[in-house]
Amino acid sequence: MASSSTGTSTPAGTATAMVQLTDVQKHFGSHHVLKDVSLTIAAREVVVVVGPSGSGKSTLCRCINRLETITSGTIAVDGVDLPAEGRALAKLRAEVGMVFQSFNLFAHRTILDNVTLAPITVLGRSRKDARAEGLALLERVGIADKADHFPAQLSGGQQQRAAIARALAMKPKVMLFDEPTSALDPEMVSEVLDVMTSLAGDGMTMVVVTHEMGFARRAADRVIFMDDGRIVEEDTPADFFDHASSPRAQAFLSKILPH
Amino acid sequence: MNIFVDSAGPLLEALGTTVMMAVIAGVAAIVLGTVVTAARISPIPVLRGLAFAYVQFFVNVPLLVLLILAVFALPDAGLLLPLTPTAIIVLALYEAAYVAEAIRSGVNTVGTGQIEASRALGFTLVQSLRLVVVPQALRAAVQPIGNVMIALTMNTALAAAVGVVELTSEANKLNLVEAQPILIFTVAGLIYMALALVIGLGAGRIEKRVAIKR
Numbered sequence: 001m002a003s004s005s006t007g008t009s010t011p012a013g014t015a016t017a018m019v020q021l022t023d024v025q026k027h028f029g030s031h032h033v034l035k036d037v038s039l040t041i042a043a044r045e046v047v048v049v050v051g052p053s054g055s056g057k058s059t060l061c062r063c064i065n066r067l068e069t070i071t072s073g074t075i076a077v078d079g080v081d082l083p084a085e086g087r088a089l090a091k092l093r094a095e096v097g098m099v100f101q102s103f104n105l106f107a108h109r110t111i112l113d114n115v116t117l118a119p120i121t122v123l124g125r126s127r128k129d130a131r132a133e134g135l136a137l138l139e140r141v142g143i144a145d146k147a148d149h150f151p152a153q154l155s156g157g158q159q160q161r162a163a164i165a166r167a168l169a170m171k172p173k174v175m176l177f178d179e180p181t182s183a184l185d186p187e188m189v190s191e192v193l194d195v196m197t198s199l200a201g202d203g204m205t206m207v208v209v210t211h212e213m214g215f216a217r218r219a220a221d222r223v224i225f226m227d228d229g230r231i232v233e234e235d236t237p238a239d240f241f242d243h244a245s246s247p248r249a250q251a252f253l254s255k256i257l258p259h
Numbered sequence: 260m261n262i263f264v265d266s267a268g269p270l271l272e273a274l275g276t277t278v279m280m281a282v283i284a285g286v287a288a289i290v291l292g293t294v295v296t297a298a299r300i301s302p303i304p305v306l307r308g309l310a311f312a313y314v315q316f317f318v319n320v321p322l323l324v325l326l327i328l329a330v331f332a333l334p335d336a337g338l339l340l341p342l343t344p345t346a347i348i349v350l351a352l353y354e355a356a357y358v359a360e361a362i363r364s365g366v367n368t369v370g371t372g373q374i375e376a377s378r379a380l381g382f383t384l385v386q387s388l389r390l391v392v393v394p395q396a397l398r399a400a401v402q403p404i405g406n407v408m409i410a411l412t413m414n415t416a417l418a419a420a421v422g423v424v425e426l427t428s429e430a431n432k433l434n435l436v437e438a439q440p441i442l443i444f445t446v447a448g449l450i451y452m453a454l455a456l457v458i459g460l461g462a463g464r465i466e467k468r469v470a471i472k473r
Contacts, residue, residue: 065379094381104376108395108471117390118380152473170380
């Protein structure tokens, strides 16, 4: 963490850093939501971010594709510092997939249109290719039969899988998941987590904010525990869940693990 | 009833003028109103300010005042247009402000989540407006825009005050000759009601047709 990387060029020591946050501070008005956050995520790494609500984990996730701006510090994706709002940022966002808690599918478009819209519009893919790839992705997440349905006709779990397919259609370098199962009925959580687990197995770089500790154990390379805007602890899932070192992480785990 | 048969020609022609004014001003108001809304929700402060000022001006000045100003003041300023086109332009400018308000209420129905999702996919602002926001906003605004179109059609009657020979003006002329105000203006009123009904039903059908499937 002591290295003073300049961001625009990839320093030798962090050749495989896909996402790099350095001394990030973020305020909402007078509320200090991210404090001195530094984090390096390697390519193909799956990082699960956990912590009590209000700890800043969602904000951290949303800062990585600049849906939230930061007060100071730097964030780089694949060696490129996040540009200011404009075409360059749009281009970078196209390479970072995002899955939201509330799915956010385009309500007026069919599921297949949802998946093909960005590849056609942003990447300039032909309609035919985009549809073929879109159908393959829907097949992969198990909802190919819903291609011609509208979002509101699908269950929450199906909508979230469609949203994952929509993000994957852009062939992103990294995928951000902002509490992807928090809005789902319990019986639909596993169908979404299964898709995410298979994605992790395929080597996708992933940042996952979640309360699903089973998923963290199963799929994460590293667990980040946040509290009060700071990264308090980071460890492998086995070490984190079995012997967390900080009292705050221990308290957090004791509250959620019995369920 | 004879009086209507005898003057059917001029009456139909006047009705034609009313419908023509409503259709041309209506289409222009929808196009202009969409542009004003786009400016109103754009991230460029100057555009937002101009659009806000536009809406405030036209919502807060009576249409009759605008018509009189356009018909009598513009020629003084060297701009001489025939009466009917002048009235159509004023109507379009005036109703565009109401259309803009109707569409803006539609924009508010599009969740910020969808806008964030489109930004996260790499859409530019214009792409996100064109592909995500406006199509859904217009759908939600169909019925309110229909109501603006009905108001516009009724407002064409004000053009009679500045000399355009449309339905109300022709009815008035007929009354000067026949002196049967109750009969003549009741019939004229019924015709306006029929026009409003057609617009209302049309808006209802369009709304059903474009409704997002749930």
